[in-house]
Amino acid sequence: MNVEKEYLKVVQERFHSVKELGEKTITQLSEEEIQWYMNDASNSIAVLVKHLNGNMKSRWIDFFTSDGEKPNRNRDQEFINTISSKEELIEVWEEGWEILFDTLNNLRPADLTNHVKIRSENHTVIDAIERQVVHYASHIGQIVYIGKLLKGEEWHTLSIPKGKSEEYFEYMRKEHE
Numbered sequence: 001m002n003v004e005k006e007y008l009k010v011v012q013e014r015f016h017s018v019k020e021l022g023e024k025t026i027t028q029l030s031e032e033e034i035q036w037y038m039n040d041a042s043n044s045i046a047v048l049v050k051h052l053n054g055n056m057k058s059r060w061i062d063f064f065t066s067d068g069e070k071p072n073r074n075r076d077q078e079f080i081n082t083i084s085s086k087e088e089l090i091e092v093w094e095e096g097w098e099i100l101f102d103t104l105n106n107l108r109p110a111d112l113t114n115h116v117k118i119r120s121e122n123h124t125v126i127d128a129i130e131r132q133v134v135h136y137a138s139h140i141g142q143i144v145y146i147g148k149l150l151k152g153e154e155w156h157t158l159s160i161p162k163g164k165s166e167e168y169f170e171y172m173r174k175e176h177e
Helices: 003-028 045-060 075-079 086-106 109-113 125-154 165-175
Strands: 115-118 121-124
Touching: 003 045, 003 086, 003 109, 003 125, 045 075, 045 086, 045 125, 109 125, 115 125, 121 125
Parallel strands: none
Antiparallel strands: 115 121
8 A cells, every 4th residue: 555645535524524514514504604603703604615716726836836825815804794595606616616626636746855945934735734634624624513503403313313322333334344
């Protein structure tokens, strides 16, 4: 087994999994709900998506040839909501993920130990990828949590429903026998 190829495969699966959680949440929400935020110290789902998009553009465009913190990025502006509709939110969402996956699809196993810069600091490609897995997963977790709060009893669970663990584990055991 080529560990580097396996890593690239697994990390893409993880990013797709995180993306899917966000999409399954966004699908359940209305135009108004994607704009909701608790207070001035918190962010709406629209703002979180805008920030993810800005980060993805900055980190993944010209991945090897420029700093991951692009000089034209205005990070503070990402936290000012300018997304006016769910349709626009989905476009912004897809644009960022497409950039990420295009870059990952072009990585070769030998690239993993090369170095890239993020905010002038050297990182191996593996470290740069792992940073983003954690960063994106944390924001998707926020999106899911906001969705659960807003939907309450109408929330369609994205994982094993409460009280159904044994039933699920039994199903999985039978599936993999």
